[in-house]
C-alpha cells in the first residue's frame with residue numbers, strides 16, 4: 001500500500017504529541033505550569049511541534065515541514081524553554097517499539113529548539129512537504145474543549161496522507177454531537193480519537209491512546225460522511241470564535257436550506273473529523289475578514305479525511321482547496337465541507353447569501 005510508512009509515522013507522532021498536550025493540560029489544572037492563561041498553549045504547541053518534526057526527520061530526513069511555530073521567541077525565554085524541554089524529554093508512547101520507530105528521545109534542549117525551527121519550509125507544489133499544526137484550536141485547548149493535533153503529507157501540491165488527533169472528541173463515531181461540544185469536555189473514558197486518511201484508500205478512526213505495534217490493528221474503523229438526503233435535517237458545525245467564521249452568514253444559509261437545528265460549535269479541525277465520521281453533516285467556514293488568508297496547516301489533514309470519507313470540500317467559489325501555493329491558501333476563501341450528494345445544494349445557498357450582501 002502506498003504511503004504505509006508515512007501513515008504509521010504520522011499516526012504515532014500525532015498520538016505521542018497528543019500525550020504531551022494532555023500532560024500540559026493536567027499541569028495547568030494543577031497550577032504547576034503557570035497561572036498565565038496563554039503559556040499552556042505555548043508549551044503544548046512548541047513541545048508537540050518538536051516531537052512531531054523529530055519523528056518526521058528521523059524517518060524521512062529530506063522531507064520538508066511547514067510548521068506553525070518557530071523558536072526565535074523561545075530562545076529568548078529561557079524559563080519557558082526549559083519548562084517545555086522538561087516535558088518533551090519524558091514523553092513516551094506506551095509501547096517501546098513504536099517509540100523506537102519515531103527515533104527515540106530528543107537529546108538536548110538545544111536540539112529541541114533546532115528541531116522546532118525545521119518547520120520553516122516555504123511550502124509549494126514540488127516535493128514532499130508536511131503541514132503541521134501542533135495545537136489547532138488553542139482556545140478550545142485552554143477551555144478543556146475541542147482541539148486537534150494536525151499533520152498532513154503534501155506531495156507535489158497534493159495531500160496524500162492526513163492525520164488528526166482529537167483528544168476530547170468521543171471515541172465512538174456514532175455518538176451524536178451536542179450543542180455544548182466545544183465546552184469543557186470531561187476527561188472520562190471514551191474520549192480521544194485519531195482520524196486518518198491516505199489518498200485513494202479511504203478514511204478511518206481509532207482510539208487515540210493505547211496505540212502501538214502490538215495493538216495496531218485493534219479499533220481501526222472505516223468512517224463515512226452521513227447519508228443525509230434531506231439537507232434541512234443537517235447538523236451544521238461551525239467555529240466557536242465569531243472572528244474565525246461568520247455566524248450571521250451561517251444562520252442565513254441554514255435558513256435558506258430549511259435547517260432548524262442549532263449549529264454545533266467547536267474549535268479546531270475536530271469539525272472536519274466530525275463531518276467525516278457522520279456525527280455532523282456540514283462544516284461551514286465563511287470569511288469574516290476579507291483580508292484573512294487561511295493557513296495550509298489548518299486544513300490539509302481535514303480536507304483529505306473528509307474527501308476520503310465520501311465528502312466534498314471546496315471554498316465558497318466551489319473550488320478545491322489548493323495546498324501547493326506556499327504556506328497559505330492564497331487562492332481560496334472560506335470552506336464548505338459536506339457529503340458529496342448535498343454539497344452542490346449547500347454551495348448554491350452559500351453563494352446566494354454571499355451575493356445578496
Ligand SMILES: Nc1ncnc2c1ncn2[C@@H]1O[C@H](COP(=O)(O)O)[C@@H](O)[C@H]1OP(=O)(O)O
Nearest residue numbers: 137239240241243244245266267268289292298
Ligand atoms: N480571521 C480569521 N479567520 C479565519 N480563521 C482565523 C482567523 N484568525 C485566526 N484564524 C485561525 O482559525 C484557526 C482556528 O479555527 P477554529 O475557529 O475553526 O478553531 C486557528 O488556526 C487560527 O489561526 P491562528 O492560530 O494563526 O490564530
Ligand SMILES: [Mg+2]
Nearest residue numbers: 133136137298
Ligand atoms: Mg490552527
